[in-house]
Amino acid sequence: MGIGDLITTILKRINRMQRWFVALVLVASLLTGTSFGQAAKAEKSLYDRLGGKPAVDAVASGLVDRILKDTRVNKWFTHAAASPENTKAYKATLADFICVAVGGPCKYTGADMVTAHKGRGVTSAAFDAVAEDLAAQLDQLKVPAKEKKEVMDLVGTLKRSIVQSSSQQ
Numbered sequence: 001m002g003i004g005d006l007i008t009t010i011l012k013r014i015n016r017m018q019r020w021f022v023a024l025v026l027v028a029s030l031l032t033g034t035s036f037g038q039a040a041k042a043e044k045s046l047y048d049r050l051g052g053k054p055a056v057d058a059v060a061s062g063l064v065d066r067i068l069k070d071t072r073v074n075k076w077f078t079h080a081a082a083s084p085e086n087t088k089a090y091k092a093t094l095a096d097f098i099c100v101a102v103g104g105p106c107k108y109t110g111a112d113m114v115t116a117h118k119g120r121g122v123t124s125a126a127f128d129a130v131a132e133d134l135a136a137q138l139d140q141l142k143v144p145a146k147e148k149k150e151v152m153d154l155v156g157t158l159k160r161s162i163v164q165s166s167s168q169q
């Protein structure tokens, strides 16, 4: 066998192997039900899965209503409860914050969580009570378990910023 024949044979082998590889990938892709197009497509944002701005507004509004009735925490919210305007403004700010946090196209112009809660002496128990009110509100709105968990996990990440030790204040 001359050197030319050897090269031709090797090239043929590689081509055959490539064909096998392509066939294998196609079969694997069919079996798993994932096309490359689907794999590249990103999952819908949490904001969209919750139901967009109307859903976010319903979460914020219902949560504030619950907080203002909740004797475990409403002593913190005398300002928000002082007038219908204050309540409305707090609901709107909270809605914008939640909207941005879940990946929505809103603009939040309020303070960051550390600054917003600095000097308020928010306790761990108070935080947990508000988180409980939020969970109840998500249940009332029939938010599915997966999305509810994502929202609750997000809120959990804020605890360290909101419940501040006296050395941070």
Ligand code: HEM
Pocket: 073, 076, 077, 079, 080, 090, 093, 094, 097, 109, 110, 111, 112, 116, 117, 120, 122, 123, 126, 127, 128, 130, 131, 155, 158, 162
């Ligand atoms: C659980 C997650 C919480 C989130 C996402 C959150 C978010 C916010 C936001 C976005 C603001 C508005 C900031 C601004 O206007 O610049 C705010 C204000 C405030 N937060 Fe929180 N907060 C949380 C928990 C708490 C807790 C547990 C307490 C106390 C028990 C608390 C007490 C307050 C108070 C008193 C204000 C000022 C409200 C007003 O006077 O209008 N927050 N919070």
